Amino acid sequence: MIDAFLYALVALTVIFDPPGTAAIFVGITPNDTPRERKEQALRATWISFLVLAFFAIAGEWLLRAMGISVAAFQIAGGILLFVLAADMVMQRDSGLRATEKERAAAVQTQNDISVFPLAIPLLAGPGAMTTIVLLRGRAGEDPALLAALALALAVSLGFVLAALLLAAPLTRLLGEFGNAVLSRVLGVVLAALAAQIALDGVRAALE
Numbered sequence: 001m002i003d004a005f006l007y008a009l010v011a012l013t014v015i016f017d018p019p020g021t022a023a024i025f026v027g028i029t030p031n032d033t034p035r036e037r038k039e040q041a042l043r044a045t046w047i048s049f050l051v052l053a054f055f056a057i058a059g060e061w062l063l064r065a066m067g068i069s070v071a072a073f074q075i076a077g078g079i080l081l082f083v084l085a086a087d088m089v090m091q092r093d094s095g096l097r098a099t100e101k102e103r104a105a106a107v108q109t110q111n112d113i114s115v116f117p118l119a120i121p122l123l124a125g126p127g128a129m130t131t132i133v134l135l136r137g138r139a140g141e142d143p144a145l146l147a148a149l150a151l152a153l154a155v156s157l158g159f160v161l162a163a164l165l166l167a168a169p170l171t172r173l174l175g176e177f178g179n180a181v182l183s184r185v186l187g188v189v190l191a192a193l194a195a196q197i198a199l200d201g202v203r204a205a206l207e
Helices: 002-016 018-028 034-065 070-090 100-108 114-123 126-139 143-165 167-206
Strands: none
Touching: 002 018, 002 126, 002 143, 002 167, 018 114, 018 143, 018 167, 034 070, 034 114, 034 126, 034 143, 070 126, 070 167, 126 143, 143 167
């Protein structure tokens, strides 16, 4: 259970990228008051939890309904996450998270950004949805492993919430160089996790 919790916690935290998300949050809320930022951060993390919990519960059922095996989804998901990891390492944008146009549109508006683009797609984007479905498949029907996954999701989003609430000082502390270095390190970790997920899928398919 502890191993499952730590595995899920690392995978989800890397996907969420709390420092990077905090930097984006500061950029898309330039005119918001501290109270407005706090409310939007709380709302976004709660919405993300609900969206990802739904995918954890219903994701495998949706796959079966479409005739897709868990092994095939693991292989495809591993490749998708590897692309996201390459984006993080190479500082490219493949659209798996909010695009530059979406971020620019968010800066231009005065509307609440907690749903878009903060909750979706910055937090509960394709990468996170894929990861939560894969982690749910690994947990199977074991209540202890499912509890570990739920706890890992809550804790990782807790890290994100803390980063959002401390976004301004955290961004100043890390600076542009620090954020770039951290993003690349997390990208390498995600690439390794993606490779392992894909290999697990190949092994399951062969069996």
